[in-house]
Amino acid sequence: MKQEAMIIMFSSYLMLTLLLSLQAFIGLRTLLFGIVLPVEALQDAAVRVIRRNYALLTSGFAVVIGGACFLWVRHQPVRGLLIWTTALLLLMSASFFATWISRRSAERLKAARGWQVVVQSKRAASLGIGRTHSAVLNSWWYSANVAVMALCIFFAIARWDTIPGWLHLGKYDFYKSVWTVFALNIVQALNITVFVGINLMIKRARTALDPQDRKGSLQKQLKHKKIHSILTWAASLLMVVFLGVAQAIALYGWRGNLLFLSGMLLCTVLFLALIGVMIYLRIKGIDQLRDVPSMEERHWKWLGSIYVNPEDPASIVPNIHGFGWTINMANSLGKIIVAAIITVPVIEIILFLPILNK
Numbered sequence: 001m002k003q004e005a006m007i008i009m010f011s012s013y014l015m016l017t018l019l020l021s022l023q024a025f026i027g028l029r030t031l032l033f034g035i036v037l038p039v040e041a042l043q044d045a046a047v048r049v050i051r052r053n054y055a056l057l058t059s060g061f062a063v064v065i066g067g068a069c070f071l072w073v074r075h076q077p078v079r080g081l082l083i084w085t086t087a088l089l090l091l092m093s094a095s096f097f098a099t100w101i102s103r104r105s106a107e108r109l110k111a112a113r114g115w116q117v118v119v120q121s122k123r124a125a126s127l128g129i130g131r132t133h134s135a136v137l138n139s140w141w142y143s144a145n146v147a148v149m150a151l152c153i154f155f156a157i158a159r160w161d162t163i164p165g166w167l168h169l170g171k172y173d174f175y176k177s178v179w180t181v182f183a184l185n186i187v188q189a190l191n192i193t194v195f196v197g198i199n200l201m202i203k204r205a206r207t208a209l210d211p212q213d214r215k216g217s218l219q220k221q222l223k224h225k226k227i228h229s230i231l232t233w234a235a236s237l238l239m240v241v242f243l244g245v246a247q248a249i250a251l252y253g254w255r256g257n258l259l260f261l262s263g264m265l266l267c268t269v270l271f272l273a274l275i276g277v278m279i280y281l282r283i284k285g286i287d288q289l290r291d292v293p294s295m296e297e298r299h300w301k302w303l304g305s306i307y308v309n310p311e312d313p314a315s316i317v318p319n320i321h322g323f324g325w326t327i328n329m330a331n332s333l334g335k336i337i338v339a340a341i342i343t344v345p346v347i348e349i350i351l352f353l354p355i356l357n358k
Helices: 003-025 039-043 045-075 077-113 139-158 178-204 214-252 258-284 332-356
Strands: 166-169 172-175 316-318 325-327
Touching (some): 003 077, 178 332
16 A cells, blocks of 8 residues: 555544544534433533543544554555555444443433423424525535536547546556546536535525524524535535546646645645534534424434434424534435435446446
């Protein structure tokens, strides 16, 4: 495994470790691994201990898994990509296990303290707030992404005769054909389509209002949507540019560490942007907004990660953990959205398998 690839995989592992470890400290303060707590519970030291133990347990698993995989790579460097991919999967499994333990601890603590949370019956929400307020970026913003893709296609067509018969990208060699030359443009198009869809999902997501402060909560909800919409657009643009650079390296023979450097830059910028948004939301208190219809624990399955509520007409609702949105799996439209999200990467794999096997 080349040094550049090793650095990318190890960096991805560290970033995922940090995000998983911080999971217990983001989102609603009155929510402890999917268990809803009363406001007075925030002063209980045992609550802080459960959050801290989760972070320590996840970090400990990460050190053990990472150390074992590092030693494995040193003995079998040829299988480096497979080893580090396995490490990422094991880390996510370890985090799932740590979440399960922490959730059980939260349940026992809530029962021992006798904490009761009264579920609010009064609801104030709007399913179509975007029609009268500028909640997200207009889809025309993605014209910039399309323009980058169009430039990549234009230069590939204009310089067709100068493109060598064999294309090289990393350790893969491809015979020149219409398919191999424009394959990354297809990925760019799929990328733009997915992110436009995500942006529309953010727009359609329910805007939950606080009955005690409708105007203030509305402004926070709109800001919440706008921030995520900007993040979504920027992530799509960066990925389209990166794919364009990868295509140029393959078609025009650009050398050096450009692919490695652009890949590291993409990962670093996206990671810092994500962390920055989380910190900003916490400082402004925007991550503390409560969506009344989806606050009942019984509607959240799989350790509080999947929302299933047939009584809720909304297909997209604010995530109970305070960052982003989630899909109501009891809603028919929600199931279609999930199927579409899964289908896109499957299509990409199917499209590229014949090329990678050559």
